[in-house]
Amino acid sequence: MAAGEDRAPGRVxxxxLGVMGGGMAHRLLAQGTPVVxxxxGADKAAPLAAAGAxxxxxxxxxxxxxxxxxxxLADQAAVESVLFGPDGVLGALAPGGVVLNTSTVAPAFARALAExxxxTGHRILDACLLGNGQHAKDGELRFMVGGEPEVYERVEPLLASLGKEVRLVGGHGQGATLKLLLNMLMGxxxxxxxxxxxxxxxxGLAPESVLQAIAASGFSSPVMRFKCGVMGRRAFERAxxxxxxxxxxxxxVRAEAQALGVPLAATDGAHAVLTEGLRRGLGELDCAAVLTVLEGMVGEPEPAP
Known part of the structure:
Protein backbone atom coordinates (compact mmCIF):
# COMPACT_ATOMS: atom_id res chain seq x y z
CA MET A 1 0.00 0.00 0.00
CA ALA A 2 1.44 3.40 -0.93
CA ALA A 3 1.74 6.04 1.78
CA GLY A 4 -1.52 7.91 2.15
CA GLU A 5 -3.80 5.37 0.46
CA ASP A 6 -7.11 4.61 2.17
CA ARG A 7 -6.44 7.02 5.03
CA ALA A 8 -9.71 7.68 6.83
CA PRO A 9 -9.94 11.19 8.32
CA GLY A 10 -9.68 11.08 12.05
CA ARG A 11 -8.32 7.55 12.16
CA VAL A 12 -5.73 7.18 14.91
CA LEU A 17 0.12 -1.65 23.50
CA GLY A 18 1.47 -1.86 27.02
CA VAL A 19 -0.47 -0.67 30.04
CA MET A 20 -0.82 2.91 28.80
CA GLY A 21 -0.93 2.40 25.03
CA GLY A 22 -3.42 -0.43 25.30
CA GLY A 23 -5.56 1.59 27.70
CA MET A 24 -5.64 4.58 25.36
CA ALA A 25 -6.53 2.39 22.39
CA HIS A 26 -9.45 0.89 24.33
CA ARG A 27 -10.61 4.40 25.28
CA LEU A 28 -10.52 5.61 21.67
CA LEU A 29 -12.54 2.61 20.51
CA ALA A 30 -15.09 3.21 23.27
CA GLN A 31 -15.38 6.81 22.05
CA GLY A 32 -16.13 5.62 18.51
CA THR A 33 -12.76 6.60 17.03
CA PRO A 34 -11.43 4.29 14.30
CA VAL A 35 -8.15 2.83 15.59
CA VAL A 36 -5.24 1.02 13.96
CA GLY A 41 4.21 -8.85 20.38
CA ALA A 42 0.93 -9.78 18.68
CA ASP A 43 -0.68 -11.11 21.87
CA LYS A 44 -1.41 -7.61 23.18
CA ALA A 45 -3.19 -6.67 19.93
CA ALA A 46 -5.70 -9.53 20.11
CA PRO A 47 -8.08 -7.98 22.71
CA LEU A 48 -8.11 -4.72 20.76
CA ALA A 49 -8.85 -6.53 17.51
CA ALA A 50 -11.79 -8.18 19.26
CA ALA A 51 -12.96 -4.72 20.35
CA GLY A 52 -12.88 -3.41 16.78
CA ALA A 53 -9.36 -2.16 16.16
CA LEU A 73 6.93 2.82 24.25
CA ALA A 74 9.31 1.98 27.07
CA ASP A 75 12.42 3.93 26.10
CA GLN A 76 14.17 6.14 23.59
CA ALA A 77 15.70 3.27 21.64
CA ALA A 78 12.25 1.82 20.99
CA VAL A 79 10.91 5.23 19.91
CA GLU A 80 13.88 5.72 17.57
CA SER A 81 13.38 2.30 15.99
CA VAL A 82 9.62 2.63 15.51
CA LEU A 83 9.82 6.09 13.98
CA PHE A 84 12.96 5.89 11.83
CA GLY A 85 13.84 2.21 11.45
CA PRO A 86 12.94 -0.19 8.64
CA ASP A 87 9.16 -0.23 8.22
CA GLY A 88 9.05 2.78 10.54
CA VAL A 89 6.22 5.25 10.96
CA LEU A 90 7.87 8.19 9.26
CA GLY A 91 8.54 6.29 6.05
CA ALA A 92 4.78 5.97 5.45
CA LEU A 93 2.99 8.75 7.31
CA ALA A 94 1.58 11.22 4.80
CA PRO A 95 2.69 14.88 4.89
CA GLY A 96 0.79 16.74 7.57
CA GLY A 97 0.55 13.68 9.78
CA VAL A 98 1.18 14.18 13.50
CA VAL A 99 3.15 11.98 15.89
CA LEU A 100 2.20 12.25 19.56
CA ASN A 101 5.04 10.79 21.58
CA THR A 102 3.59 9.84 24.95
CA SER A 103 6.71 7.89 25.94
CA THR A 104 8.86 9.22 28.78
CA VAL A 105 12.12 10.41 27.20
CA ALA A 106 14.89 12.91 27.85
CA PRO A 107 14.00 16.52 26.96
CA ALA A 108 17.01 16.69 24.63
CA PHE A 109 15.74 13.59 22.81
CA ALA A 110 12.30 15.18 22.38
CA ARG A 111 13.89 18.32 20.95
CA ALA A 112 16.09 16.25 18.63
CA LEU A 113 13.04 14.42 17.27
CA ALA A 114 11.40 17.73 16.40
CA GLU A 115 14.58 18.93 14.67
CA THR A 120 9.58 16.78 6.32
CA GLY A 121 5.93 17.82 6.48
CA HIS A 122 5.45 15.68 9.58
CA ARG A 123 4.82 17.22 12.99
CA ILE A 124 5.55 15.91 16.46
CA LEU A 125 4.64 16.80 20.03
CA ASP A 126 5.93 15.40 23.30
CA ALA A 127 2.50 14.55 24.73
CA CYS A 128 3.62 13.18 28.08
CA LEU A 129 1.00 11.78 30.39
CA LEU A 130 0.27 10.98 33.99
CA GLY A 131 -1.99 8.18 35.15
CA ASN A 132 -2.29 4.42 35.23
CA GLY A 133 -3.87 1.87 32.93
CA GLN A 134 -7.34 2.32 34.39
CA HIS A 135 -7.06 6.09 33.98
CA ALA A 136 -6.16 5.49 30.33
CA LYS A 137 -9.24 3.32 29.76
CA ASP A 138 -11.50 5.80 31.55
CA GLY A 139 -10.21 8.96 29.86
CA GLU A 140 -8.79 10.27 33.15
CA LEU A 141 -5.20 10.91 32.06
CA ARG A 142 -3.38 14.22 32.43
CA PHE A 143 -1.38 15.42 29.41
CA MET A 144 1.59 17.81 29.53
CA VAL A 145 2.38 18.77 25.95
CA GLY A 146 5.47 20.35 24.47
CA GLY A 147 5.65 21.68 20.93
CA GLU A 148 4.17 24.15 18.48
CA PRO A 149 0.85 25.78 19.48
CA GLU A 150 -0.74 25.33 16.05
CA VAL A 151 -0.05 21.59 16.09
CA TYR A 152 -1.33 21.35 19.67
CA GLU A 153 -4.59 23.04 18.64
CA ARG A 154 -5.11 20.41 15.95
CA VAL A 155 -4.78 17.47 18.31
CA GLU A 156 -6.19 18.97 21.51
CA PRO A 157 -9.70 17.48 20.91
CA LEU A 158 -8.14 14.01 20.52
CA LEU A 159 -6.12 14.38 23.71
CA ALA A 160 -9.18 15.76 25.52
CA SER A 161 -11.01 12.53 24.69
CA LEU A 162 -8.23 10.65 26.50
CA GLY A 163 -7.60 12.92 29.45
CA LYS A 164 -9.28 15.09 32.05
CA GLU A 165 -6.49 17.66 31.80
CA VAL A 166 -4.64 18.69 28.65
CA ARG A 167 -2.12 21.54 28.74
CA LEU A 168 0.48 22.99 26.41
CA VAL A 169 3.34 23.69 28.82
CA GLY A 170 5.95 25.04 26.39
CA GLY A 171 8.06 24.20 23.38
CA HIS A 172 9.52 20.88 22.28
CA GLY A 173 11.00 19.04 25.26
CA GLN A 174 9.07 20.95 27.90
CA GLY A 175 6.37 18.31 28.19
CA ALA A 176 9.12 15.71 28.68
CA THR A 177 10.77 17.91 31.31
CA LEU A 178 7.60 18.32 33.36
CA LYS A 179 6.84 14.59 33.15
CA LEU A 180 10.31 13.76 34.48
CA LEU A 181 9.89 16.19 37.36
CA LEU A 182 6.65 14.49 38.39
CA ASN A 183 8.11 11.01 38.03
CA MET A 184 11.05 12.18 40.14
CA LEU A 185 8.63 13.07 42.93
CA MET A 186 6.97 9.67 42.69
CA GLY A 187 10.30 7.87 42.84
CA GLY A 204 9.21 -3.24 66.40
CA LEU A 205 6.17 -1.73 64.68
CA ALA A 206 3.91 -3.88 62.50
CA PRO A 207 4.26 -2.83 58.83
CA GLU A 208 0.47 -2.63 58.43
CA SER A 209 0.29 -0.17 61.34
CA VAL A 210 2.91 2.06 59.75
CA LEU A 211 1.20 1.94 56.35
CA GLN A 212 -2.24 2.67 57.80
CA ALA A 213 -0.91 5.63 59.77
CA ILE A 214 0.87 7.08 56.74
CA ALA A 215 -2.13 6.58 54.43
CA ALA A 216 -4.41 8.42 56.88
CA SER A 217 -1.98 11.27 57.53
CA GLY A 218 -1.67 14.69 55.99
CA PHE A 219 1.77 13.72 54.75
CA SER A 220 0.33 11.25 52.25
CA SER A 221 -0.41 12.05 48.60
CA PRO A 222 -3.05 10.16 46.58
CA VAL A 223 -0.29 8.11 44.95
CA MET A 224 1.31 7.35 48.30
CA ARG A 225 -2.03 6.24 49.73
CA PHE A 226 -2.55 3.93 46.76
CA LYS A 227 0.95 2.49 47.08
CA CYS A 228 0.43 2.00 50.82
CA GLY A 229 -2.22 -0.52 49.79
CA VAL A 230 0.08 -2.13 47.23
CA MET A 231 2.84 -2.47 49.83
CA GLY A 232 0.42 -3.73 52.48
CA ARG A 233 -0.85 -6.47 50.15
CA ARG A 234 2.64 -6.96 48.72
CA ALA A 235 0.89 -6.90 45.34
CA PHE A 236 4.02 -6.22 43.30
CA GLU A 237 3.48 -8.71 40.47
CA ARG A 238 0.80 -6.67 38.68
CA ALA A 239 2.85 -3.57 37.93
CA VAL A 253 16.33 13.11 35.68
CA ARG A 254 19.86 12.78 37.04
CA ALA A 255 21.38 13.34 33.60
CA GLU A 256 19.28 16.47 33.09
CA ALA A 257 20.21 17.77 36.56
CA GLN A 258 23.90 17.14 35.97
CA ALA A 259 23.75 19.05 32.68
CA LEU A 260 22.10 21.99 34.44
CA GLY A 261 24.28 21.88 37.56
CA VAL A 262 21.43 21.06 39.96
CA PRO A 263 22.21 18.76 42.94
CA LEU A 264 19.57 16.08 43.58
CA ALA A 265 20.56 14.20 46.72
CA ALA A 266 17.16 12.56 47.29
CA THR A 267 16.90 11.46 43.65
CA ASP A 268 20.45 10.08 43.73
CA GLY A 269 19.62 7.97 46.76
CA ALA A 270 16.39 6.64 45.29
CA HIS A 271 18.13 5.80 42.02
CA ALA A 272 20.85 3.87 43.86
CA VAL A 273 18.28 1.69 45.62
CA LEU A 274 16.44 1.08 42.34
CA THR A 275 19.76 0.05 40.80
CA GLU A 276 20.09 -2.48 43.60
CA GLY A 277 16.56 -3.65 42.82
CA LEU A 278 17.54 -4.34 39.22
CA ARG A 279 20.61 -6.23 40.43
CA ARG A 280 18.30 -8.41 42.52
CA GLY A 281 16.09 -9.16 39.50
CA LEU A 282 13.07 -7.08 40.55
CA GLY A 283 12.81 -4.84 37.50
CA GLU A 284 9.52 -6.26 36.23
CA LEU A 285 7.75 -5.74 39.56
CA ASP A 286 5.84 -2.61 40.50
CA CYS A 287 8.02 0.27 41.66
CA ALA A 288 6.51 -0.18 45.15
CA ALA A 289 8.70 -3.30 45.34
CA VAL A 290 11.45 -0.92 46.44
CA LEU A 291 10.11 -2.02 49.85
CA THR A 292 11.49 -5.52 49.31
CA VAL A 293 14.79 -4.07 48.11
CA LEU A 294 15.22 -2.13 51.35
CA GLU A 295 14.12 -5.12 53.42
CA GLY A 296 16.84 -7.17 51.78
CA MET A 297 19.43 -4.46 52.38
CA VAL A 298 18.92 -4.28 56.16
CA GLY A 299 22.33 -4.72 57.73
CA GLU A 300 24.14 -4.40 54.38
CA PRO A 301 26.29 -1.45 53.23
CA GLU A 302 24.34 1.23 51.41
CA PRO A 303 24.74 1.21 47.59
CA ALA A 304 26.66 4.03 45.97
CA PRO A 305 24.51 6.64 44.15
Missing part, protein backbone atom coordinates in the same frame (compact mmCIF):
# COMPACT_ATOMS: atom_id res chain seq x y z
CA UNK A 13 -2.81 4.80 15.12
CA UNK A 14 -1.51 3.50 18.45
CA UNK A 15 2.02 2.10 18.47
CA UNK A 16 2.88 0.18 21.63
CA UNK A 37 -2.79 -0.67 16.35
CA UNK A 38 0.66 -2.21 16.22
CA UNK A 39 2.69 -3.95 18.90
CA UNK A 40 5.92 -5.88 18.69
CA UNK A 54 -7.51 -2.86 12.92
CA UNK A 55 -4.17 -4.56 13.53
CA UNK A 56 -1.27 -3.48 11.30
CA UNK A 57 1.62 -5.76 10.40
CA UNK A 58 4.27 -3.05 10.80
CA UNK A 59 4.51 0.55 12.08
CA UNK A 60 4.70 1.69 8.46
CA UNK A 61 1.52 -0.17 7.55
CA UNK A 62 -0.19 1.53 10.48
CA UNK A 63 1.11 4.98 9.53
CA UNK A 64 -0.11 4.61 5.94
CA UNK A 65 -3.70 4.37 7.18
CA UNK A 66 -3.89 7.15 9.77
CA UNK A 67 -3.50 10.88 10.26
CA UNK A 68 -2.26 10.80 13.86
CA UNK A 69 0.05 8.31 15.54
CA UNK A 70 0.17 7.86 19.32
CA UNK A 71 3.50 6.34 20.37
CA UNK A 72 3.65 4.67 23.79
CA UNK A 116 14.79 15.75 12.61
CA UNK A 117 11.18 16.17 11.47
CA UNK A 118 11.61 19.84 10.53
CA UNK A 119 11.00 20.29 6.81
CA UNK A 188 11.33 9.82 45.93
CA UNK A 189 7.91 9.21 47.54
CA UNK A 190 8.23 5.46 47.01
CA UNK A 191 11.72 5.50 48.53
CA UNK A 192 10.58 7.54 51.55
CA UNK A 193 7.54 5.34 52.08
CA UNK A 194 9.60 2.15 51.95
CA UNK A 195 12.20 3.62 54.31
CA UNK A 196 9.51 4.53 56.84
CA UNK A 197 8.01 1.03 56.73
CA UNK A 198 11.34 -0.80 57.04
CA UNK A 199 12.64 1.48 59.80
CA UNK A 200 9.37 1.09 61.70
CA UNK A 201 9.49 -2.67 61.28
CA UNK A 202 13.06 -2.85 62.58
CA UNK A 203 11.96 -0.75 65.56
CA UNK A 240 1.21 -0.20 37.29
CA UNK A 241 4.69 1.32 36.94
CA UNK A 242 7.57 -1.12 36.67
CA UNK A 243 10.61 -0.69 38.88
CA UNK A 244 12.83 -0.85 35.79
CA UNK A 245 10.99 2.09 34.22
CA UNK A 246 11.26 4.14 37.40
CA UNK A 247 15.00 3.44 37.40
CA UNK A 248 15.19 4.58 33.77
CA UNK A 249 13.25 7.77 34.45
CA UNK A 250 15.29 8.75 37.51
CA UNK A 251 18.39 8.15 35.41
CA UNK A 252 17.06 10.65 32.86
Missing amino acids: GVVG VWNR EVAATPAALAARVDTVLVS RLAG IEMQALAEAVVLGQQA DFRLALMHKDLGL
Whole structure:
Protein backbone atom coordinates (compact mmCIF):
# COMPACT_ATOMS: atom_id res chain seq x y z
CA MET A 1 0.00 0.00 0.00
CA ALA A 2 1.44 3.40 -0.93
CA ALA A 3 1.74 6.04 1.78
CA GLY A 4 -1.52 7.91 2.15
CA GLU A 5 -3.80 5.37 0.46
CA ASP A 6 -7.11 4.61 2.17
CA ARG A 7 -6.44 7.02 5.03
CA ALA A 8 -9.71 7.68 6.83
CA PRO A 9 -9.94 11.19 8.32
CA GLY A 10 -9.68 11.08 12.05
CA ARG A 11 -8.32 7.55 12.16
CA VAL A 12 -5.73 7.18 14.91
CA GLY A 13 -2.81 4.80 15.12
CA VAL A 14 -1.51 3.50 18.45
CA VAL A 15 2.02 2.10 18.47
CA GLY A 16 2.88 0.18 21.63
CA LEU A 17 0.12 -1.65 23.50
CA GLY A 18 1.47 -1.86 27.02
CA VAL A 19 -0.47 -0.67 30.04
CA MET A 20 -0.82 2.91 28.80
CA GLY A 21 -0.93 2.40 25.03
CA GLY A 22 -3.42 -0.43 25.30
CA GLY A 23 -5.56 1.59 27.70
CA MET A 24 -5.64 4.58 25.36
CA ALA A 25 -6.53 2.39 22.39
CA HIS A 26 -9.45 0.89 24.33
CA ARG A 27 -10.61 4.40 25.28
CA LEU A 28 -10.52 5.61 21.67
CA LEU A 29 -12.54 2.61 20.51
CA ALA A 30 -15.09 3.21 23.27
CA GLN A 31 -15.38 6.81 22.05
CA GLY A 32 -16.13 5.62 18.51
CA THR A 33 -12.76 6.60 17.03
CA PRO A 34 -11.43 4.29 14.30
CA VAL A 35 -8.15 2.83 15.59
CA VAL A 36 -5.24 1.02 13.96
CA VAL A 37 -2.79 -0.67 16.35
CA TRP A 38 0.66 -2.21 16.22
CA ASN A 39 2.69 -3.95 18.90
CA ARG A 40 5.92 -5.88 18.69
CA GLY A 41 4.21 -8.85 20.38
CA ALA A 42 0.93 -9.78 18.68
CA ASP A 43 -0.68 -11.11 21.87
CA LYS A 44 -1.41 -7.61 23.18
CA ALA A 45 -3.19 -6.67 19.93
CA ALA A 46 -5.70 -9.53 20.11
CA PRO A 47 -8.08 -7.98 22.71
CA LEU A 48 -8.11 -4.72 20.76
CA ALA A 49 -8.85 -6.53 17.51
CA ALA A 50 -11.79 -8.18 19.26
CA ALA A 51 -12.96 -4.72 20.35
CA GLY A 52 -12.88 -3.41 16.78
CA ALA A 53 -9.36 -2.16 16.16
CA GLU A 54 -7.51 -2.86 12.92
CA VAL A 55 -4.17 -4.56 13.53
CA ALA A 56 -1.27 -3.48 11.30
CA ALA A 57 1.62 -5.76 10.40
CA THR A 58 4.27 -3.05 10.80
CA PRO A 59 4.51 0.55 12.08
CA ALA A 60 4.70 1.69 8.46
CA ALA A 61 1.52 -0.17 7.55
CA LEU A 62 -0.19 1.53 10.48
CA ALA A 63 1.11 4.98 9.53
CA ALA A 64 -0.11 4.61 5.94
CA ARG A 65 -3.70 4.37 7.18
CA VAL A 66 -3.89 7.15 9.77
CA ASP A 67 -3.50 10.88 10.26
CA THR A 68 -2.26 10.80 13.86
CA VAL A 69 0.05 8.31 15.54
CA LEU A 70 0.17 7.86 19.32
CA VAL A 71 3.50 6.34 20.37
CA SER A 72 3.65 4.67 23.79
CA LEU A 73 6.93 2.82 24.25
CA ALA A 74 9.31 1.98 27.07
CA ASP A 75 12.42 3.93 26.10
CA GLN A 76 14.17 6.14 23.59
CA ALA A 77 15.70 3.27 21.64
CA ALA A 78 12.25 1.82 20.99
CA VAL A 79 10.91 5.23 19.91
CA GLU A 80 13.88 5.72 17.57
CA SER A 81 13.38 2.30 15.99
CA VAL A 82 9.62 2.63 15.51
CA LEU A 83 9.82 6.09 13.98
CA PHE A 84 12.96 5.89 11.83
CA GLY A 85 13.84 2.21 11.45
CA PRO A 86 12.94 -0.19 8.64
CA ASP A 87 9.16 -0.23 8.22
CA GLY A 88 9.05 2.78 10.54
CA VAL A 89 6.22 5.25 10.96
CA LEU A 90 7.87 8.19 9.26
CA GLY A 91 8.54 6.29 6.05
CA ALA A 92 4.78 5.97 5.45
CA LEU A 93 2.99 8.75 7.31
CA ALA A 94 1.58 11.22 4.80
CA PRO A 95 2.69 14.88 4.89
CA GLY A 96 0.79 16.74 7.57
CA GLY A 97 0.55 13.68 9.78
CA VAL A 98 1.18 14.18 13.50
CA VAL A 99 3.15 11.98 15.89
CA LEU A 100 2.20 12.25 19.56
CA ASN A 101 5.04 10.79 21.58
CA THR A 102 3.59 9.84 24.95
CA SER A 103 6.71 7.89 25.94
CA THR A 104 8.86 9.22 28.78
CA VAL A 105 12.12 10.41 27.20
CA ALA A 106 14.89 12.91 27.85
CA PRO A 107 14.00 16.52 26.96
CA ALA A 108 17.01 16.69 24.63
CA PHE A 109 15.74 13.59 22.81
CA ALA A 110 12.30 15.18 22.38
CA ARG A 111 13.89 18.32 20.95
CA ALA A 112 16.09 16.25 18.63
CA LEU A 113 13.04 14.42 17.27
CA ALA A 114 11.40 17.73 16.40
CA GLU A 115 14.58 18.93 14.67
CA ARG A 116 14.79 15.75 12.61
CA LEU A 117 11.18 16.17 11.47
CA ALA A 118 11.61 19.84 10.53
CA GLY A 119 11.00 20.29 6.81
CA THR A 120 9.58 16.78 6.32
CA GLY A 121 5.93 17.82 6.48
CA HIS A 122 5.45 15.68 9.58
CA ARG A 123 4.82 17.22 12.99
CA ILE A 124 5.55 15.91 16.46
CA LEU A 125 4.64 16.80 20.03
CA ASP A 126 5.93 15.40 23.30
CA ALA A 127 2.50 14.55 24.73
CA CYS A 128 3.62 13.18 28.08
CA LEU A 129 1.00 11.78 30.39
CA LEU A 130 0.27 10.98 33.99
CA GLY A 131 -1.99 8.18 35.15
CA ASN A 132 -2.29 4.42 35.23
CA GLY A 133 -3.87 1.87 32.93
CA GLN A 134 -7.34 2.32 34.39
CA HIS A 135 -7.06 6.09 33.98
CA ALA A 136 -6.16 5.49 30.33
CA LYS A 137 -9.24 3.32 29.76
CA ASP A 138 -11.50 5.80 31.55
CA GLY A 139 -10.21 8.96 29.86
CA GLU A 140 -8.79 10.27 33.15
CA LEU A 141 -5.20 10.91 32.06
CA ARG A 142 -3.38 14.22 32.43
CA PHE A 143 -1.38 15.42 29.41
CA MET A 144 1.59 17.81 29.53
CA VAL A 145 2.38 18.77 25.95
CA GLY A 146 5.47 20.35 24.47
CA GLY A 147 5.65 21.68 20.93
CA GLU A 148 4.17 24.15 18.48
CA PRO A 149 0.85 25.78 19.48
CA GLU A 150 -0.74 25.33 16.05
CA VAL A 151 -0.05 21.59 16.09
CA TYR A 152 -1.33 21.35 19.67
CA GLU A 153 -4.59 23.04 18.64
CA ARG A 154 -5.11 20.41 15.95
CA VAL A 155 -4.78 17.47 18.31
CA GLU A 156 -6.19 18.97 21.51
CA PRO A 157 -9.70 17.48 20.91
CA LEU A 158 -8.14 14.01 20.52
CA LEU A 159 -6.12 14.38 23.71
CA ALA A 160 -9.18 15.76 25.52
CA SER A 161 -11.01 12.53 24.69
CA LEU A 162 -8.23 10.65 26.50
CA GLY A 163 -7.60 12.92 29.45
CA LYS A 164 -9.28 15.09 32.05
CA GLU A 165 -6.49 17.66 31.80
CA VAL A 166 -4.64 18.69 28.65
CA ARG A 167 -2.12 21.54 28.74
CA LEU A 168 0.48 22.99 26.41
CA VAL A 169 3.34 23.69 28.82
CA GLY A 170 5.95 25.04 26.39
CA GLY A 171 8.06 24.20 23.38
CA HIS A 172 9.52 20.88 22.28
CA GLY A 173 11.00 19.04 25.26
CA GLN A 174 9.07 20.95 27.90
CA GLY A 175 6.37 18.31 28.19
CA ALA A 176 9.12 15.71 28.68
CA THR A 177 10.77 17.91 31.31
CA LEU A 178 7.60 18.32 33.36
CA LYS A 179 6.84 14.59 33.15
CA LEU A 180 10.31 13.76 34.48
CA LEU A 181 9.89 16.19 37.36
CA LEU A 182 6.65 14.49 38.39
CA ASN A 183 8.11 11.01 38.03
CA MET A 184 11.05 12.18 40.14
CA LEU A 185 8.63 13.07 42.93
CA MET A 186 6.97 9.67 42.69
CA GLY A 187 10.30 7.87 42.84
CA ILE A 188 11.33 9.82 45.93
CA GLU A 189 7.91 9.21 47.54
CA MET A 190 8.23 5.46 47.01
CA GLN A 191 11.72 5.50 48.53
CA ALA A 192 10.58 7.54 51.55
CA LEU A 193 7.54 5.34 52.08
CA ALA A 194 9.60 2.15 51.95
CA GLU A 195 12.20 3.62 54.31
CA ALA A 196 9.51 4.53 56.84
CA VAL A 197 8.01 1.03 56.73
CA VAL A 198 11.34 -0.80 57.04
CA LEU A 199 12.64 1.48 59.80
CA GLY A 200 9.37 1.09 61.70
CA GLN A 201 9.49 -2.67 61.28
CA GLN A 202 13.06 -2.85 62.58
CA ALA A 203 11.96 -0.75 65.56
CA GLY A 204 9.21 -3.24 66.40
CA LEU A 205 6.17 -1.73 64.68
CA ALA A 206 3.91 -3.88 62.50
CA PRO A 207 4.26 -2.83 58.83
CA GLU A 208 0.47 -2.63 58.43
CA SER A 209 0.29 -0.17 61.34
CA VAL A 210 2.91 2.06 59.75
CA LEU A 211 1.20 1.94 56.35
CA GLN A 212 -2.24 2.67 57.80
CA ALA A 213 -0.91 5.63 59.77
CA ILE A 214 0.87 7.08 56.74
CA ALA A 215 -2.13 6.58 54.43
CA ALA A 216 -4.41 8.42 56.88
CA SER A 217 -1.98 11.27 57.53
CA GLY A 218 -1.67 14.69 55.99
CA PHE A 219 1.77 13.72 54.75
CA SER A 220 0.33 11.25 52.25
CA SER A 221 -0.41 12.05 48.60
CA PRO A 222 -3.05 10.16 46.58
CA VAL A 223 -0.29 8.11 44.95
CA MET A 224 1.31 7.35 48.30
CA ARG A 225 -2.03 6.24 49.73
CA PHE A 226 -2.55 3.93 46.76
CA LYS A 227 0.95 2.49 47.08
CA CYS A 228 0.43 2.00 50.82
CA GLY A 229 -2.22 -0.52 49.79
CA VAL A 230 0.08 -2.13 47.23
CA MET A 231 2.84 -2.47 49.83
CA GLY A 232 0.42 -3.73 52.48
CA ARG A 233 -0.85 -6.47 50.15
CA ARG A 234 2.64 -6.96 48.72
CA ALA A 235 0.89 -6.90 45.34
CA PHE A 236 4.02 -6.22 43.30
CA GLU A 237 3.48 -8.71 40.47
CA ARG A 238 0.80 -6.67 38.68
CA ALA A 239 2.85 -3.57 37.93
CA ASP A 240 1.21 -0.20 37.29
CA PHE A 241 4.69 1.32 36.94
CA ARG A 242 7.57 -1.12 36.67
CA LEU A 243 10.61 -0.69 38.88
CA ALA A 244 12.83 -0.85 35.79
CA LEU A 245 10.99 2.09 34.22
CA MET A 246 11.26 4.14 37.40
CA HIS A 247 15.00 3.44 37.40
CA LYS A 248 15.19 4.58 33.77
CA ASP A 249 13.25 7.77 34.45
CA LEU A 250 15.29 8.75 37.51
CA GLY A 251 18.39 8.15 35.41
CA LEU A 252 17.06 10.65 32.86
CA VAL A 253 16.33 13.11 35.68
CA ARG A 254 19.86 12.78 37.04
CA ALA A 255 21.38 13.34 33.60
CA GLU A 256 19.28 16.47 33.09
CA ALA A 257 20.21 17.77 36.56
CA GLN A 258 23.90 17.14 35.97
CA ALA A 259 23.75 19.05 32.68
CA LEU A 260 22.10 21.99 34.44
CA GLY A 261 24.28 21.88 37.56
CA VAL A 262 21.43 21.06 39.96
CA PRO A 263 22.21 18.76 42.94
CA LEU A 264 19.57 16.08 43.58
CA ALA A 265 20.56 14.20 46.72
CA ALA A 266 17.16 12.56 47.29
CA THR A 267 16.90 11.46 43.65
CA ASP A 268 20.45 10.08 43.73
CA GLY A 269 19.62 7.97 46.76
CA ALA A 270 16.39 6.64 45.29
CA HIS A 271 18.13 5.80 42.02
CA ALA A 272 20.85 3.87 43.86
CA VAL A 273 18.28 1.69 45.62
CA LEU A 274 16.44 1.08 42.34
CA THR A 275 19.76 0.05 40.80
CA GLU A 276 20.09 -2.48 43.60
CA GLY A 277 16.56 -3.65 42.82
CA LEU A 278 17.54 -4.34 39.22
CA ARG A 279 20.61 -6.23 40.43
CA ARG A 280 18.30 -8.41 42.52
CA GLY A 281 16.09 -9.16 39.50
CA LEU A 282 13.07 -7.08 40.55
CA GLY A 283 12.81 -4.84 37.50
CA GLU A 284 9.52 -6.26 36.23
CA LEU A 285 7.75 -5.74 39.56
CA ASP A 286 5.84 -2.61 40.50
CA CYS A 287 8.02 0.27 41.66
CA ALA A 288 6.51 -0.18 45.15
CA ALA A 289 8.70 -3.30 45.34
CA VAL A 290 11.45 -0.92 46.44
CA LEU A 291 10.11 -2.02 49.85
CA THR A 292 11.49 -5.52 49.31
CA VAL A 293 14.79 -4.07 48.11
CA LEU A 294 15.22 -2.13 51.35
CA GLU A 295 14.12 -5.12 53.42
CA GLY A 296 16.84 -7.17 51.78
CA MET A 297 19.43 -4.46 52.38
CA VAL A 298 18.92 -4.28 56.16
CA GLY A 299 22.33 -4.72 57.73
CA GLU A 300 24.14 -4.40 54.38
CA PRO A 301 26.29 -1.45 53.23
CA GLU A 302 24.34 1.23 51.41
CA PRO A 303 24.74 1.21 47.59
CA ALA A 304 26.66 4.03 45.97
CA PRO A 305 24.51 6.64 44.15
